[in-house]
Amino acid sequence: MSQERDTQTVFMEATYRALCTHGYADLTMQDIADETDKSKAALHYHFDGKDDLFREFLAYLHEGFAEKIADHPDGSPVTKLVALVRRVLDPVDDESDQQFNTAFMEIKAQAPYRDGYREILRRFDADLRTEIADLxxxxxxAGQYDEETAPEEVAEHVLTYIHGTWTRxxxxxxxxxxxxxHLIDDLLDMLVEDATVPVSAEPPDAPALAASGGDISDEDADDGTVAGDAGIEGAEDDADSGYDGDDGDEVTLE
Amino acid sequence: MSQERDTQTVFMEATYRALCTHGYADLTMQDIADETDKSKAALHYHFDGKDDLFREFLAYLHEGFAEKIADHPDGSPVTKLVALVRRVLDPVDDESDQQFNTAFMEIKAQAPYRDGYREILRRFDADLRTEIADLxxxxxxAGQYDEETAPEEVAEHVLTYIHGTWTRxxxxxxxxxxxxxHLIDDLLDMLVEDATVPVSAEPPDAPALAASGGDISDEDADDGTVAGDAGIEGAEDDADSGYDGDDGDEVTLE
Known part of the structure; x- marks a missing residue:
């Protein structure tokens, strides 16, 4: 990738890490710069303040989210649909992923106050709705669901339910x-009432879930935060990949 | 009410107004004091900082919410259930109510970072779930729903869907x-599949909705924020009622 693109990626990955550490509300440009080997001035050269940086960051997250929701396993449409729901509502064990999900909710809560945030967040919604409706x-x-099933309405319901799950x-x-x-076993079955293949008959794709079967306990109630709300868990693992540390394209502004 | 209770109420109502104006993230103790005829020092006498004040504020909101969700109209259990869903998902026209709903989402997003917030927010959830399950x-x-209907599961689904609606x-x-x-016409009917009285047959309690029937348009998509997420819309109208302006119980700390 180009030098410019490279630097952009470094800042996006630094933003991810800084969000996990500080949350959104208290996050400063300095906190983000501190996650790189660049100066705060370098960050200000690339972004016109925190709002501008976060519009870019949301677009970056959206790119990952769009790829993630379109990455279906082999199988029938219903298998893909159930896998999609499991993918966007994947509980995370990793602490930084949990912190990221919390921070992402903060960003959603800030959307009404910040220019351009809502427009990008709407793309997450639109893409997920389209993906569900298509499946x-x-x-x-494929004859798995009755032809009376209304794809757009099912997608809208599932989308609202997914948001409720993220929020709670x-x-x-x-x-x-x-x-x-619950969504997979009860609601999805009901939404496509005459399914010839009940969605709940599809095996979960995670071994742990297959083992627990339908008897999902509440034991991990306090740990059940969601992964992949924005689809880039693990971004921190390759944060500096491909970056050679050349600061030549930056100008110190202060 | 007592002088102490009086002062507490003044601060709670001032917090509501300040939240509408400033949002949660940027809100300072000074902003709240500015909504009263008291000093910031007086506020600090009553509350040990912003987190402490907001724990109190959430408890105050919860009190209003609990009253609101238990205040059923006359009618059958299904009439009450539909009215309850409409009450907690009541679109607001008033700008300050919209601002409050946005601020309340900010508070929810801050809950993981702040001591005691989650515990109070869980009470909102628990009370609403209990109310729905009871209905x-x-x-x-009353023979309106089939006896195979599972009250707790229906309540859990509806609760998650309500959260999704608030968030979106x-x-x-x-x-x-x-x-x-959609929740009332489609999901609720399906959740209680063998309803002898379809919930969608219940007339909406708002004249505007009765007029629009089932043909809900998307025209006001950008204005459709929710009222009563915390159940105290209109609190600002009687903000100073019963308060006599006596500051005698306060000590200046700074």
Whole structure:
């Protein structure tokens, strides 16, 4: 990738790490610069303040999210749909991922106050809705769901439910897996009432879930935050990959 | 009410107004004091900082919320249930109410970082879930819902969906009425599949909704924020009622 693109990526990954550490509300440009070997002035050269940086960061997250939700396993449309729901409502064990999910909720809460945030967040919604509706449509074409099923309405319901799961997990630590499996076992079945293949008959894709079967307990209620709300868990692992430390394209402004 | 209780109420109502104006993240103790005829020092006498004040404020909101969700109209259990969903997902026209709902989402996003916030937010959830489950149980007893209906599961689903509606409304301006009527017309009917009285047959309690029938448009998509997320819309109207301006119980600390 180009030098410019490289530097941009370094700042995006630094923003991810800084968010995990500081949350959104208290985060400063200095905190982000501190996650790189660049100066705060260098950051200000690239971004016109925190709002500008976060518009870029949301677009970067959206790119990862769009790839993630389109990355289907092999199988029938219903298999893909259930896997998609499990992918966007994947409980995370890693502390920094939990911190990121919490920070992402802060960003959503700031959206009404910040220029341009809502527009990008709407793209997350639109893409996820389209992906769900397309899979429902494919399931109808494949004879898995009754042809009376309304793809757009199912997608809208599932989307709202997914948002509720994210919010309850982040705000009060409600258990993601319980809510997610309710969605898959009960709601999805009902939304496509005449499914010839009940969605709940699809095996979970995670071994741990297969073992627990339908008997999802509440034991990890306080740990059940969600992964991949924005789809870039693990970004910190390759934060500096491909970056050679050349600061030549930056100008100190202060 | 007592002088002490009086002062407490003045501060709670001032916090509500200050939140509407400033949002949560940027809100200072001074902003709240500025909404009263008291000093910031007086505020610090009563509260050990912003977190302490907001624990008190959340408890105050919860009190209003608990009253609001228990205040049922006359009618059958299903009438009460539909009215409850409409009450907690009531779109607001008033700008300050919209601002409050946005600020309340900020508070939820801060809950993981602040001692005691989650515990109080869980009470909102627990009370709403109990109220819904009780009404479903009454509907079963009254023969309105099939006896196979599972009250706790229905309540859990509806609760998650309500959170999703609040979040999508605040974060991206999704239309509350559309999401709410989907919940009432489609999901609630399905959750209690063998309802002898379809919930969608219940007339909406708002004249405007009765007029629009099932054809809810998306026209006000950007205005559809929710009222009563915390149940005290209109608190600002009687902010100073019963308060006589006596500062005698306060000590200046700085």
């Amino acid at each position: 429902v449509r494919e399931a109808i074409d 997990a982040a705000a009060i630590g409600a258990d993601v897996v319980t809510m997610r499996e | 479903v149980r009454e509907a079963i007893d 409304a605040a974060a991206i301006g999704a239309d509350v009425v559309t999401m709410r009527e």
